[in-house]
Amino acid sequence: MSSPILQVADLSVRLGGSHILQGVTFDVAPTGVTALLGRNGVGKTTTLRAIIGEVPAAGVIEFGGAVTRSRPTHKLVRDGLAYVPEDRCVFAGLTVAENLRLAERVPDPDYALVHDLFPELRQRAQQRAGTLSGGQQQMVAIARVLLNPNRLLLVDEPTKGLAPAVVTSVATVLGRVAERVPVLLVEQNLAVVRKLATDAVVLETGRVAWRGPATDLLADGDATRSLLGVGRH
Numbered sequence: 001m002s003s004p005i006l007q008v009a010d011l012s013v014r015l016g017g018s019h020i021l022q023g024v025t026f027d028v029a030p031t032g033v034t035a036l037l038g039r040n041g042v043g044k045t046t047t048l049r050a051i052i053g054e055v056p057a058a059g060v061i062e063f064g065g066a067v068t069r070s071r072p073t074h075k076l077v078r079d080g081l082a083y084v085p086e087d088r089c090v091f092a093g094l095t096v097a098e099n100l101r102l103a104e105r106v107p108d109p110d111y112a113l114v115h116d117l118f119p120e121l122r123q124r125a126q127q128r129a130g131t132l133s134g135g136q137q138q139m140v141a142i143a144r145v146l147l148n149p150n151r152l153l154l155v156d157e158p159t160k161g162l163a164p165a166v167v168t169s170v171a172t173v174l175g176r177v178a179e180r181v182p183v184l185l186v187e188q189n190l191a192v193v194r195k196l197a198t199d200a201v202v203l204e205t206g207r208v209a210w211r212g213p214a215t216d217l218l219a220d221g222d223a224t225r226s227l228l229g230v231g232r233h
């Protein structure tokens with residue numbers, strides 16, 4: 001079996017006097033989608049932010065076999081670690097084309113890939129991003145990171161707040177993205193997890209409560225009820 005692209009060992013984060021992550025350990029496979037799951041507030045976003053170096057953390061994180069400690073976020077990004085945060089962070093007053101141009105980090109950004117995955121963004125190139133729908137803004141957020149070469153994408157709740165038809169199209173695009181680059185995906189929608197994820201990691205109050213194949217988790221009604229607070233889908 002090939003080595004994980006990301007290894008997280010004994011990750012601990014304290015924020016605002018609270019011990020948010022308490023020894024989180026898991027691996028991300030070098031291909032496909034690993035879903036990071038759990039009820040609201042268990043520490044999923046904090047885990048992604050610790051991996052990208054946005055919050056101080058103890059423990060060991062290895063990305064592509066190299067320990068990330070003390071490496072600033074911009075260096076991790078340059079090494080191919082991409083983060084699509086939950087709030088999407090598009091520049092509302094700028095056009096779609098300007099939002100994309102600002103994300104370019106290499107001399108030959110992959111507009112062919114972006115236009116293949118998101119033909120609509122080409123048609124809307126001159127539209128101000130603030131006037132796009134939530135789903136279209138999500139597409140811009142994902143497209144921005146795909147312009148550059150990546151070795152791992154961290155994607156936080158990309159389908160949150162989207163209409164069902166848009167959830168399906170975002171999930172389809174992410175599936176195509178994951179054919180090229182591995183994804184660590186925080187996602188509450190279990191239908192999306194079922195469609196995309198190979199592996200699953202479930203957090204419960206700052207610790208890993210379950211790890212294994214996503215199909216095993218989703219087939220286990222007791223586990224999905226107790227760990228995710230949902231019935232069988």
Ligand SMILES: Nc1ncnc2c1ncn2[C@@H]1O[C@H](COP(=O)(O)OP(=O)(O)OP(=O)(O)O)[C@@H](O)[C@H]1O
Pocket residue numbers: 015016017018020038039040041042043044045046047
């Ligand atoms: N900067 C901060 N200062 C203090 N507490 C924080 C900070 N950031 C997050 N927290 C707390 O850490 C806990 C975990 O938050 P986090 O956003 O990681 O959870 P989550 O699993 O992503 O939740 P959700 O599914 O609701 O997005 C929450 O109780 C949150 O209030």
